[in-house]
Amino acid sequence: MSKSSNTVYFPNLNGVRFIAAFSVLIHHIEQVKEVFKIPHFYDNHLIKSMGKLGVDLFFVLSGFLITYLLLHEKGRFGKINTRDFYIRRILRIWPLYFLIVLLAFFVFPHIPFFVPPNNEISFMSENFYRRLSLFLLVLPNIGFILYNSPYLAAQTWSIGVEEQFYYLWPWIIKNFSWKRLIITVTIFCLGTFFVFYVYYEWIGNTYYANNVPEIVRFFFSQFRIITLMTGGACAMLVYYDKKKVLNILFRKDVQMVVYAVLVICLATGFHINHINLEFYGLFFGFFILNVSSNPRSIVNLEYPWISYLGKISYGVYIYQTAFIVFGVHLIQWVFGKDLSTWSFNLLLYPLATGLTILVAGLSYRYFEKPFLDFKNRFSRHSTGR
Template identity: 55%
Template sequence: MQNPHQPVYFPNLNGVRFIAAFSVLIHHTEQIKYLMGFENNYGNFFIKNMGKLGVGLFFVLSGFLITYLLFSEKKRRGDISAKDFYIRRILRIWPLYFIIVLLGFFVFPAIPIFNEPLRDQYYFDADFFKRLPFFLLFLPNIGFVFYRSPYLCAQTWSVGVEEQFYAIWPWIIKSKNPLKTFIKLLVGFLTILGLIWLYIFKISDFTEETKFKIQEGLALFFSQFRILTMMIGGIGAYLVFTKKEKILSILFRKDVQIIVYAILALMLGTGFHVPGFNMEFYGFFFCFFILNVSQNPNSIIYLEQKIIHYLGKISYGIYIYHPAVIVLCINTIHYFFGDGINHQLFNFILYPTAILLTIMVCEISFRYIETPLLKLKDRFNR
């Protein structure tokens, strides 16, 4: 019998984390080269989309795991301890989040080796202390709507979205009828949103320029407010937890796997895009992928190799630290080689160096910061 305090483990999910983290790392490497004026492949549609899709994969995975764990706790205990849930999330997420926010705002911009082109647009400018509270309150995705954010901690926008998801999701699962509660909240949210839209665009006397700026801000906010993507992961968890064998047996068939993965590869390779709902669209494919690798013994994809498992284990650190490491590596290479270095040699030095240095930083962080807190976090598993 499994110890109720023993964390639930699904195979291959560290491999999923590895794929997500390295997709974002490759995307940001080319993006940073582009921003810093070096020859780059950022214009390639696949690389340009890798970052968003990698974050989307993280979101679906997070929704899947959190939902399953909440359902599991509710079944075992008859209730969900919101206090224990939030303590676990705080111990896992907050330390690295605040480390990179403080470094990104106060330390990196003051050190020349971490200079990047956007630095002068945010470092102690007129809006410096206006944007900082958004990060301290886990609202960086909202801060993006109003202000330019420090590039080396800009990746925290997705952590903010996850924290906002965690603020409401346990209460929905905790309720007597989660589906009914979710529908009520969704209807309420859409109603409020509709009233705001009606006031701004139909009733108010705002100028057209102001309305356009508001529309742009709302579009930016909702392009990052990916709670629906995490809910797709929650749907996958519901299928597993309630043992919907008829549905799962179809999803787990080898021929279905081959067809779905072939379609996904074709769409990724051609840059297929669904305006307005692209991340949610791909989210269903990611959920299919997560369900198969974690639940299907006949999965055609296997990600339990030792190195992949390790890199997935430190993936949160990879996601948090990699932009600063990439900038450090690019500036160092440029310092020693100047502008004369060719593109192939530049990449040959940059990629292995940035990846290895990121892993080293993450190993130190995982061993001395995250692991002690994870051990403490286990005390609050129910």
Template identity: 55%
Template sequence: MQKSHQSVYFPNLNGVRFIAAFSVLIHHTEQIKYLMGLENFYDFFILKNMGKLGVGLFFVLSGFLITYLLLSEKNRRGDISTKDFYIRRILRIWPLYYIIVLLAFFVFPEFSFFYGPLGNDFNYDANFYKRLPFFLLFLPNVGFVFYRAPYLCAQTWSIGIEEQFYAIWPWIIKRKNPFKSFLIVVAVFVAIVGSTSFYFLKLSDLPEATKAKIYENLALFFSQFRILTMVIGGIGAYLVFSKQEKILSFLFKKSTQIIVYTITVLIIGSNVYIPGFNLEFHGFFFCYFIINVAANPNTILNLETPIIHYLGKISYGIYIYHSAVIVFCINAIHYFLGNNLSLPVFNVILYTSAIGLTVLVCDLSFRFIETPLLRLKERFNR
């Protein structure tokens, strides 16, 4: 790890971003083919789970990096500038987020090449514009509880959850005892949600059908509520930042790495599922992977190749734009080459064009939109 007065750099983390982004891209390619009635491999459980796993890896990585940066600033300055923190997050997250949201609501519905798995989102759903405020307020995960999301910006649900995490996490880390503050926040949240849910589901006179709908909505909301996976990343950041030598020396052993990575592959490859704790369960393995490739000089995995580093650098754009590009490529292939291509030929053309065009779009986005804002963002590093 290299550290300067203003910034913190960990090796291999762009490689982690690459793995996460391309896991989601491959998952959505097969999902879109499935939803559009095309031959696909979506029922293969690894492909079906790749999206969740990729997003989970993103969440743990986000929790790790943000927590380490906050701890570093607090240690260096004696405090955390929440104003500068939020300005940095706004400059990094908001531009691409709002670009894809506005395109999905106002531009893509006008062009048939962007008609996705459900055709034209605008014509399909009478509640189309009722969903817009949720997206504008960074609450897409809440909006999903009430309305179906426009498919081409549906991936923003995870961005909304990250922003909600950022809304509270700096204030917790600022405190003298962050762990105690975190427990208080969790207790208050559980008390409010638990008592409200208990009232509506058990004590109220609402019809059973309404209660069932409330339960269904709560289940959907919490199935996407991944803040604990980001907290797991934060725990990893604390271990690295505070140099917990006894713990890290064990975690960093080559024998430990081989054992844990083997278990990770077996768990993912055998589709192990733990009800109610599956996301967090995977999160601990992802956290182990991240702290090893980022902070272990004896890591057995090296993700620092130039191509992977570059693709990881533009991974936010890949995550934001890929669904629209995949749909565009499928429609373009059918328009120009017809519907009778064999599955192997279609897949080669689709994956080549979708990945190539996604990388091109993201490269342009990174050069002309993100990079100028990243330079501006550096002014608010402390």
């Protein structure tokens, strides 16, 4: 890959998106079964952690690719056009984000096949406008913390985290220094606390009542800045061609050892309190580094069907909970509620997965792609993102 070229391409990244999205899908299928009080495997440590780990894989990948693109733009043109950066991110993220928010607030609660057993209509009657205002401000993670969220839009909390990373990162990369990093993060934290203060003190009736420490803890447990920065650090290793480090990380024996340790940690449920996701983020950074930039990678994800599913993975992530709930209702309506566990699973997994892929594919082709094509007008480099 030439730094003087307009084209930025990394192999296997759609495959990484595929793994992340379908890890979350499996997690959500079992979680929805638990909500419906159907026999489930949600208590299995691997199933329960798949959702968080899948989202963390997305975060590391996002940090990696966004950082590399910013460095590439800065290297080619001597500066970063932050206006165009934000326009590109808006055109990629916002259309589908606002679609699922509007569906979850105004449409799904009134269609029985999309209503989970936790009585979405009753839940939505409380704090409706307080919650909606935060979602419309693209602060779903804060809305989730203060007022909870519609079940079929709960996954959008991670979109809020990514958006807040985008607020910070271009300004840090633009002219990196530790002073600039500290000032930018401080301003962000003060702005975040101001939003919390406004809703907590002036608007009120928050989900956590008077438990301010819990609100702050919850926010920073979700704000995976270290995980995102892990991806950014990996991008810097590639962009600045740190051969001494990369030659070690790219060795086949090192790859085999690291992947073996990762599999053992996942299989045994290895957990480190408070920094568990950051710990696994290091493995994900290693994985992304190798599959994207190492010609001797022992993992290859460049298969047409994987690439396609990775390409529509944003839609898979956004729509999946709605169509899992729909799938459960449809199976129970057609076959009743007395199916055996295995029969139910043999119906639900392909049905929920198939519906999600179908809707995500149609969404990508007819809803997202026009925005993506328009987004390219604001890009100085060509990329598959």
